[in-house]
Amino acid sequence: MIMISDPATDKQHKVSWYRSIRLQMVLAFSLLFSLSLVTIQLGLLYGIPFTRFEGSIRSTIGNEFEILSSLADSRKQIILSWLKGRRNNAKIIAELPSIHGGNFHHDPAVRQLLSHWLEQIRTTYQVEAIRILQPQTGHPLIAVLSPDYNGSILSNAQLQLAATPGMDESIHLVPTPDQKSSRLHIIRQVAQDHSDDGSPHALVVIECDLDMLLKPLLENQTEAVLGKSGELLLLDGERRFLTSTRFAQADGTPVIPLLTVNRSAQAELSTAGGEGTITGIDYHGQEVLAAYRHIQITPDVAWGLSVEKDRSEVLVPLRHHRMLYLVLGGTGLFITILMTAVISHRLSSPLRRMVATSRSIMSGRLDARSAVEGQSEIVELARSFNRMLDQLQSWHDELENRVQQRTKQLTKANLELQREISERIRSEEALHDSTIQLEEEIAERQKMHETLERLNTTLEERITAAISDLRKKDELLIQQSRQAAMGELLSSIAHHWRQPLNNISAYIQNMLYLNKIGELTQDEMERDIKDVMDILLRMSRTIDDFRSFFSQDRSKLEFVVQKTVEKTINLLRSALDDKNIQVSITAQADVRAIGYPNEYAQALMNIINNARDALIERSVPQPKIEIAIRREEGRSVLTVRDNGGGIAPEIMPHIFDPYVTTKGPASGTGIGLYMARTIIEMNMGGELSACNTREGAEFRIVL
C-alpha cells in the first residue's frame, strides 16, 4: 500500500494493491504468455489462415487419408490379385484337357484323378468347394467340398446366365446359409469354343467364403493402421455388405452380408465408380475418415471397397498433445508469474525508494534522498529525482530568505497601512457626514431640477408662443416690408411710366398734327402706332412683373436665377436710371436654384435698393452696381457689388439684424436686409452674407 498526500486537501490516499506496478506487470506478462500460448496452440491445431500452414488437425487428417488411401489401394490390388488367382484357377480347371475334352464323363478313373487334383487345389487355395456342373441342370459332375461346407446353391437364373454363350466367365454372390457371410461363385464355361453356338459343355464353379478367405487377407497387418475403430468394408454393386463387420448398425441391429445395405456416402460413391477420400458418417453412426475404391471385377460385376477409421480415434494423439500443452502451458505460466514477480520487484524497488523519499520530504525531512545503485533507466530516474530534490532544497532555502525579507517589508507596510486605514476611517466618517449633506443637497437640487423642468416646460411653451409671436411679427414685418417695397415700387413704376406716357402723348399729338395738315402717311402712322404699341407692351410687362413680383409663391420650384434678376432690375430700372446708376449683369448660362422665385426677387430688391441708397447718399461720381451669377459646387451664387464705399465696420456684424439702419428713421425701417436674410436663409435654406470690397460692399446669395 502506498500513501500519497494531496496538497490541495492535505489528505492521504491509499494506492490499491491491484493498481501497483508489480501486479500490473505480473498480470500483463501472464496475459501475454497465456495469449501467446493459446494463439500458438490454436495455430498449431488449426493452422494459420491465408498461409500454407494447415495445422496439426488438418495435417493429421491429411496424413491419415494418405495412409487409408494407401491401404485401400493395396487392398484393392489384393482383391484383384486374389480374384485373378481364383479366376485363373477356374480357367486352368476349365481348360484342363480331360475336363475340356469331357473325358471324365464316362471314365471313373479319370473322374477320381480329377477329384483328387481338384481337392489339392481346393486345400491349397482354401476354397470352400470346386464343382463341375452340368450347364443345363446344374447337376454336379464332380464336386470337392470342404469338410464343414454347409452348401449354397446357385439359382436357375444365375446358372442360365453362367451358361449363356459368350459368357466365358461369370461371378455370382450367394449368402451363406447362416447369413454370416457371402459366398463368391466363380463360374467358368468349359469347351464353349468347341460348340457351334458357343454354349459350354460344363461349368466349373469355385466357391469361396469371403469372410473366411478374403477378409483375413484384407485385414492382415492392419491393426496398427486401423486401430480400434477402423475396418475394411467390401460391398457389392447394390451396396450390400459382402463380409461381416466389426460393429452393429447405428440402431443396434447386426449387419447381415448380402442383405444389409450400406447407405453411407462412401459406399454410394465407391459402388458408383468413384475413388477418393471423404469424411462421412458410417453405417454405425460414427464420423469416419474413409478412403473408398471402386473394384471392377468383371465388366458386369463391380464392388466397392471402403477403408474407414473413426475421426475421433484419428485425433486422439492430438488430444494427448493438447493435455501436454495444457500442462506445459500451466507450468510455463507459473514460471512466468514467478519470474515476472521477481523482476518487477527488482525493477520497482527504486521506485518504492523514491516513494519513501517523497513521503519523508512531505513529512518535513527535506534532506531525505533515495539510495541508488546500478545503471538502469529507473536508477537514472532515481538519481535525477535526487538531483531534483537538491535543486528544490536550494530553491527552498532561497525562497525562505526572500520570504523572511518580504515578511519584514510586509510587516512594515502593514503598520503603515493600518495607520492609513485609521485615517481613512476618519475620512470616511467625515465623508459620510458630507455624503449625508450632499444627499440632502441632492434632494434639494432634485426639487429645484423638477421646478426647473416645470419652468422649462412652461418656458418651452412660452418660447413656442414667443416664437409664434415673433413669426407673426416677422410675417407682419415681411408684409410691411413688402408693402413698403410695393410702395416704393409703385412710386418707381409711376415714375417709370411717366416718360412712356409722355412719349405716347407725343406720338398721338404728332399724328393728329400731321393728319391735320394732311401729311400723315400710312407708313408714318403705322410706324408711330407700332412705337406706341411697344411702349404699351413694355408698360404692360411692368404691370405683369409687378403683379407677379408680389404674388406669393405657394411652393418651391426651380427657377433660372438670371431671369429673376432681370425681372427685378426691370422693375427698378427707372429708379436706377434716374440716378444714373449703371447696372451690369454677368451670368453663366442656365444657373438655376430651387426656392421661391418671387421672394428671391424681393430679397434681391432689398439688397439692390440698399446699394442704390448708399450710392445716392455718398454721391458716388459713377455709381454702378455689378451683379454676377455663377455656379459653385452645384449651387447658384449671386453677388451684388457696388462702389458705394462699403459698410462701416462697426455696423457690419449687425447688418442683417432687424431695425439696424444707417438712414434716418424717416428713410428706412432697418428690416430690409433682415427680411432678405429671413427669406434666403430661413425660408429657402440658402446663405446670405455681406462683405466690403475695395470700392464698396458686396452681398452674396448662395442657393
Added chain:
Amino acid sequence: MTTLMLLCCTIVLNILLSCPGASAKTAQNNEVTIAYQPFASPGGIVLETVKRDRLLKQALSARGVTMRFMPVFKGSDVMAALKKGEIQFTTVGDMATLEIATTISIQVIGQMKQNYSTVVGLRGQTARELKGKRIATVFASSGHFALLKTLASVGLTEKDIRLVTMEVNEMPDALREGRIDAFAAWEPIPTLAISRHPDLFGVIGRQASLAYLVVLRRYAEQEPAVTHQLVAALVRSMTWLKQERNLTQAAGWNLAGMTALTGKPPQTTVDEIRRTAAADLAAINYSPRISKLVSTNSASTLREEFGFLASIGRLPKDARWEQVHTIFNRNLVDQVVRNNQKYALKRYDYDL
C-alpha cells in the same frame, strides 16, 4: 442345257457369296468412315488393330464398301460430321455418347473401355485442397465429370475452383511446370503421368468411365451386315490382343497413330501403351459386350452424367432422358459371338 448351266452358275455364285466376309446382297460401292481416338485406351490400340484387319476389309469389299479410319482428339469433335452423315461409326466416351444421343439417332453396339477418369494432382494433395486451385480438364468430358464428383465428395463445386480447358495430352506437362495445380483426364494420360513422376503426382479422385462404339441408327438399319462385320472385327481384335506380342505390336501402331495426329511424338512409350491397354482390355474381359452395369434407370451414373451435361448447357433444351433408353443394343455382340464360324472369330489376318 443352257438352262441347267445357268442354274449351276447361280448355285455356285450363291455358295461363293455366302462365304464368311461376303454378303448375300451386293452392297453399293461406298465408303464408311470410322472415327476413333488414338489417345484413348484401349480404344486407340483396338481400332489401330481393326484398321489392319484384312478379314474385315475382304468382308466389306465383297459388299462394295471401303472403310476409312479418321483419328480425332476427342469424341465430341465428331458430332458435326456424324450429324451430316459423313461419319457412320465412332468410338466415344460416355459423356460424348449422351451428347450425341440427344441430337442424333445413334445406336451403341459395343463397349470399348471400362476404366476410370482420374483427377491427378501433386502427391499428397487431397480433394479439399483443390479449393481455389487451377484445374485443367476437357470441358464436358468424362474427366470433367470425374472432377465434379471428386469435388462434390468434399462439399465443393465448380465455382470453388478455377477451371482451365486444354487438350488432354498437354495436361501432364502443364502440371509439372506449375501452370496448373491438378488435372482431370481419361486414361491413359493419368496413369502415364503418375508412372512417369510417381514422387511428384498422385491420384486425388477417380470416377468410372466407359467408352463405346456407336453407329448411326439409320446406317445400321440400312447396312446391318457392315455393322455386324465391324463388331466381329472388334471381337476378333480384342481376342488377338490377349497375346502379349500382339499387344506390343499394336501398341507400336497406336504410337504411330498418336504421332500422325499431333505431328509430333507423344510423351509415352510403346511399353507404357501396352501395359495400360492390357489392364484396360482385361477390365472389359477382352470383349466389347456392353456391361450390365450400364444402367439407364433413374438412379444410375449415366443418369447423373445426363443431368450434369444438361446443367452446363451441353444438351439441347428439349433433350429428354428417355432418348437414352433406346440407344443400347446389347444383343449385337452376342449375335456375332454365337456365329463365330460365320464371322471367323478365331481367324486372324492383320497387316503387320
